[in-house]
Amino acid sequence: MNKSLMDALRRYMRNESSTREADEVEKWMLLNLTSSKADAIFEQLFAELPVEEDDLRKERTRERLNRFIDASLDSQRLARRRMWQRGFRVLRYAAVVALGVLCLHLYHRLGETSTWHEVYASYGETERVVLPDSSIIWLHADSRLLYPERFGTRTRQIYVSGEIYADIARDPRHPFVVASNGSTVRVLGTEFNLRSYGDNDQIEVTLVEGSVALHVPTVKGTKSCRLTPGDVVRVDRGTGTLEQYRIDPSDYVSWKDQRALYFINRPFGEIVEELQRSFDVTISVQDRSLLETNYLATFVNGETLDEILTALNGDGSMEITREGDQYVIRAAAHE
The missing domain is CATH 2.60.120.1440 (Jelly Rolls)
Known part of the structure; x- marks a missing residue:
C-alpha cells in the first residue's frame, strides 16, 4: 500500500480527515473490505491505537461491522464474507476491531446516500x-x-x-x-x-x-x-x-475485444503477475534475478500462455517447466 493512502487512513482514524479525504478512504475500504491484503494494514493501524479492553465494546464493534458488510456488499460477495467469531483476544484479531472503527460512520451514511x-x-x-x-x-x-x-x-x-x-x-x-x-x-x-x-x-x-x-x-x-x-x-x-x-x-487492441497484452518496458515480475491474472494459473519464479529484467513486447493475436513465455524467453535465459496449471521458471544453467 502506498504511503500517502496509509497516512490518510491514520488521519481518518484520528478524525482528522477532510470531508473529501474521508470519502476517498471510505471508498477504498469498500473496495478492499474482503481482500486478505487489507488484514496486515489494519493490524498495523490497530497497533498504533490504545489497546481496547472493553469486551462489550468489542462485541458492539463486531456487530456493527457485520451490519456494514451486509449493507455494502451484494449477495455474491456476501457468500464469501468473513465470519467474525466470538471470544477472540484483542491482539490476535486486531484487524477486526480496527476495521470496525474505520467503518462505523460510513455504515450510518449508507442509508443517506445513493446505493x-x-x-x-x-x-x-x-x-x-x-x-x-x-x-x-x-x-x-x-x-x-x-x-x-x-x-x-x-x-x-x-x-x-x-x-x-x-x-x-x-x-x-x-x-x-x-x-x-x-x-x-x-x-x-x-x-x-x-x-x-x-x-x-x-x-x-x-x-x-x-x-x-x-x-x-x-x-x-x-x-x-x-x-x-x-x-x-x-x-x-x-x-x-x-x-x-x-x-x-x-x-491499439483492447483486451475487452480479444486477449491483448502490452508490456512496455515492464519488469518480468510485473509481467508474471499480469499473466497469472489473465490466464488464471500459478507461475513460480525461482530466481529473483529474473524478476528485474525489463521487456518490450506486445501480444494481440490470441497467443497462448506457452507461446507468450516462449517469446519472452527468446534469449534462452530461462528454463520453463509446466505441470497442469503450475509453471516453474528458473534461470537457465550456463554450459
Missing part, C-alpha cells in the same frame, strides 16, 4: 458494466468497480482497484472522475485504459481517444499530466518517477 454497487472480475475473467450515464466499463481480471446507482449533480465518480477499459459518455457539464488507490483520472468523454492494482505502486494510463488529466500522489508529491491520444503514462507512487511512451492509437 453503491460493486462488481468484481475474477482471475481469468472480464466483466462489462453499463453505468447510469450509459458509460461502459470493462473490468480486467482481479479488478473491482464501485459505482453509484445514480451520479451526483456536479461530477460522475467511480472507484476502481485493478485494470479497466473505459468508454465514457460525453457530458461537459458533469466531468467523469475515476478514483483508484489515491490517484484520479478526470475526463469529459473519452476511451482509455487504466491499470492500478492495490498491491502495486505502479499506475498506468493508456489514452486511446479524447483527453484525460492524471493526478497521482507519490512520495515526492503529486504527479500531474494531461494525456493526448496515443500517450502511455506510468507513475511509480513509491519512487515518484513518471515515464511516458507513445503508441499508435489506431493500432
Whole structure:
C-alpha cells in the first residue's frame, strides 16, 4: 500500500480527515473490505491505537461491522464474507476491531446516500458494466468497480482497484472522475485504459481517444499530466518517477475485444503477475534475478500462455517447466 493512502487512513482514524479525504478512504475500504491484503494494514493501524479492553465494546464493534458488510456488499460477495467469531483476544484479531472503527460512520451514511454497487472480475475473467450515464466499463481480471446507482449533480465518480477499459459518455457539464488507490483520472468523454492494482505502486494510463488529466500522489508529491491520444503514462507512487511512451492509437487492441497484452518496458515480475491474472494459473519464479529484467513486447493475436513465455524467453535465459496449471521458471544453467 502506498504511503500517502496509509497516512490518510491514520488521519481518518484520528478524525482528522477532510470531508473529501474521508470519502476517498471510505471508498477504498469498500473496495478492499474482503481482500486478505487489507488484514496486515489494519493490524498495523490497530497497533498504533490504545489497546481496547472493553469486551462489550468489542462485541458492539463486531456487530456493527457485520451490519456494514451486509449493507455494502451484494449477495455474491456476501457468500464469501468473513465470519467474525466470538471470544477472540484483542491482539490476535486486531484487524477486526480496527476495521470496525474505520467503518462505523460510513455504515450510518449508507442509508443517506445513493446505493453503491460493486462488481468484481475474477482471475481469468472480464466483466462489462453499463453505468447510469450509459458509460461502459470493462473490468480486467482481479479488478473491482464501485459505482453509484445514480451520479451526483456536479461530477460522475467511480472507484476502481485493478485494470479497466473505459468508454465514457460525453457530458461537459458533469466531468467523469475515476478514483483508484489515491490517484484520479478526470475526463469529459473519452476511451482509455487504466491499470492500478492495490498491491502495486505502479499506475498506468493508456489514452486511446479524447483527453484525460492524471493526478497521482507519490512520495515526492503529486504527479500531474494531461494525456493526448496515443500517450502511455506510468507513475511509480513509491519512487515518484513518471515515464511516458507513445503508441499508435489506431493500432491499439483492447483486451475487452480479444486477449491483448502490452508490456512496455515492464519488469518480468510485473509481467508474471499480469499473466497469472489473465490466464488464471500459478507461475513460480525461482530466481529473483529474473524478476528485474525489463521487456518490450506486445501480444494481440490470441497467443497462448506457452507461446507468450516462449517469446519472452527468446534469449534462452530461462528454463520453463509446466505441470497442469503450475509453471516453474528458473534461470537457465550456463554450459
